[in-house]
Amino acid sequence: MDWAIVACFPILAAFAAMIIIAKGLSKNLFKCKHCLKEFNTDWTKLVFVMHSDNEYSIKCPYCNKKDCMIQKN
Numbered sequence: 001m002d003w004a005i006v007a008c009f010p011i012l013a014a015f016a017a018m019i020i021i022a023k024g025l026s027k028n029l030f031k032c033k034h035c036l037k038e039f040n041t042d043w044t045k046l047v048f049v050m051h052s053d054n055e056y057s058i059k060c061p062y063c064n065k066k067d068c069m070i071q072k073n
C-alpha cells in the first residue's frame, strides 16, 4: 500500500501549508468594513476562509457581518 502513502503526502503538505498561513494571518489585526472595529481572530477560523487581496469573509464579533479586511501595520 505504498501508493496510498505517496498519494497522501501532497495532501498533508498542502494542509500543513494552509495551517502555517492561517497562523501567520491570525497575528494580524482585522478591521470590520461595517462597524469599523478592529479585532483579532483565531487561526482555526482562517484556515478555510474565503479571501481576495486583503479582504476576508470572517464574521465580525461586534456586528456579525462578514466583510473584514486585514489591518496592515
Ligand SMILES: [Zn+2]
Pocket: 032, 033, 034, 035, 036, 037, 060, 061, 062, 063, 064, 065
Ligand atoms: Zn462589524
